Amino acid sequence: MTLTLLCLPGDGIGPEIVASTQAVVRSACARAGVAVELPEAEIGFAALAHEGTTIPEAVIDRAGAADGVILGPVSHNAYPPVAEGGRNPSGVLRRALELYANIRPARSHPAVPRPVTAKVDMVVVRENLEGFYADRNMHMGPGEFMPTPDVALAIRRITRENSRRIARSAFELAARRGGRVAVIHKANVLRVSDGLFLEEARAVAADHPEVEVEEILIDAAAAHFVRDPARFDVVLATNMYGDILSDLAAELAGGLGLGASLNHGATHAVAQAQHGSAPDIAGQDRANPGALIGSAAMLLDHLGQPRAAALIRDALETALAAPETRTADLGGALGTAAFTHTLTCLIEDAAT
Structure with a gap:
C-alpha cells in the first residue's frame, strides 16, 4: 500500500x-x-x-x-x-x-538552550473545534460581532460531545505515558461553559482509575508551567487555553522551532x-x-x-x-x- x-x-x-x-x-x-x-x-x-x-x-x-x-x-x-x-x-x-484533537508535545533536549533548567516532557491535548475561536464555533457567521460601533461581543461554545471526546484522547494518551492528566479550566468564573467541560472530564476520568487527575485553574497552570514543568504529563484543555499553554510549553522546552503538532479526528x-x-x-x-x-x-x-x-x-x-x-x-x-x-x-x- x-x-x-x-x-x-x-x-x-x-x-x-x-x-x-x-x-x-x-x-x-x-x-x-x-x-x-x-x-x-x-x-x-x-x-x-x-x-x-x-x-x-x-x-x-x-x-x-x-x-x-x-x-x-x-x-x-x-x-x-x-x-x-x-x-x-x-x-x-x-x-x-x-x-477535534490537537496534540502538542513539548520535550526539552539537554543540549538545547532553554529558559528553565527543569526537564520538560508533557503533551498538551487541545480541543480543536470550538471555544472562543470565532471561525469555528458557529453554524453560520463568525462568533464575533458588533451590535454598535463601540461594542464588540464574542461567543464561546462548549459542547458535551467535543468535551467528552477530547477528554478521552487525553486519558488514553496518559494511560500510555506517565499516567497523569492535568485538567485546565476556569470554572470558578466561567461556571457554565468551563463547568460543562470539567464535568465531562470527570466522567471520562471515572473510566480511567489508573490515571491520576489534577484540576488546575488556567492562571495557576501558567505559573506552574514555569515554576515546575516536570509536574505535568498530559495537559487537557479547551481550545484557547490549550493554544496558549502549548506555546508556553514549547518555549520552555527550547522554542517554537521544535513545536510539533498533530490535528486528528476519527478518520x-x-x-x-x-x-x-x-x-x-x-x-x-x-x-x-x-x-x-x-x-x-x-x-x-x-x-x-x-x-x-x-x-x-x-x-x-x-x-x-x-x-x-x-x-x-x-x-x-x-x-x-x-x-x-x-x-x-x-x-x-x-x-x-
Whole structure:
C-alpha cells in the first residue's frame, strides 16, 4: 500500500519547510520500506492569486481523500476578508475533516538552550473545534460581532460531545505515558461553559482509575508551567487555553522551532507546526523546519508507520545534540537546507 500525504506549502517560510519535510519523509519512508507519495496543492496567497480563495474546495476534497496532510504555515492575519476569499486554511481543514484533537508535545533536549533548567516532557491535548475561536464555533457567521460601533461581543461554545471526546484522547494518551492528566479550566468564573467541560472530564476520568487527575485553574497552570514543568504529563484543555499553554510549553522546552503538532479526528489527520509563517525570514534559508518535520513523524506514527516515525525522531534528537548540527534559532550554525541534509544523512546512516 502506498501512503498519500497531501502537502500544502502555504505562505512565508511554508514552502521552504514543507520541502524540507518532504525530503526527510521520503528518506525515512524509503529506509523503512514504506511507499509514499507527496503531491502538492496550493493554498494561501498563491491559491488566492490563481483561484480567488486561500483554500479552494478542490483542495479540501483532496485533503479528505488523502491518507494524511502536511500543512505549511499560513499568513491568515494578512488575508483579505472572507467575502473576498481570505479563509484560514487551518481552521477550514479542522472543521471540514472534523479534526477535534490537537496534540502538542513539548520535550526539552539537554543540549538545547532553554529558559528553565527543569526537564520538560508533557503533551498538551487541545480541543480543536470550538471555544472562543470565532471561525469555528458557529453554524453560520463568525462568533464575533458588533451590535454598535463601540461594542464588540464574542461567543464561546462548549459542547458535551467535543468535551467528552477530547477528554478521552487525553486519558488514553496518559494511560500510555506517565499516567497523569492535568485538567485546565476556569470554572470558578466561567461556571457554565468551563463547568460543562470539567464535568465531562470527570466522567471520562471515572473510566480511567489508573490515571491520576489534577484540576488546575488556567492562571495557576501558567505559573506552574514555569515554576515546575516536570509536574505535568498530559495537559487537557479547551481550545484557547490549550493554544496558549502549548506555546508556553514549547518555549520552555527550547522554542517554537521544535513545536510539533498533530490535528486528528476519527478518520483524518493533519501534521502542522505550532509556529506561524514568519514572512520576515522567508526565502533566506533561515527557517527551522524541525517543528514541521516532527509533526510529520507524529503523522506517520498515527498512520501506523512507527519505524519511519522513529527514524525521523532519532535523527532530530541526534541533530539537536551539537551546535554544529542545529539551526541558528537553537544556538546552532545551520540554515534550512543544511539542517535538512543533516537529517537525511542521519536517517540513511541509521538505516545502514
